[in-house]
Amino acid sequence: MRNSRFFxxxxxxxxxxxxxxxxxxxSGVLGLIFDREPELDSYYLLKAALPGWS
Structure with a gap:
């Protein structure tokens, strides 16, 4: 059962x-709900969620 860990x-x-x-x-819906900033898009959401991601 070596494949079980892979799966x-x-x-x-x-x-x-x-x-x-x-x-x-x-992300648009999440931006409206959490930040109230309509210009928040997936790039800034990802940057906030993953600080090391750029």
Whole structure:
């Protein structure tokens, strides 16, 4: 069962990518809800969520 760890990691990576995609697609809605700044877009949302990402 050496493949079970690979599938666990792959599933976690896919889930994180799906969540990140959902956040990026809904960034406009999240910006209106949390920041009240209409010009907030996915770039600034990602920069706030991931400080090391540029």
């Amino acid at each position: 666990t990691v792959a599933t976690a990576v896919v889930a994180l990518l799906v969540m990140l995609g959902m956040v990026v697609m809904s």
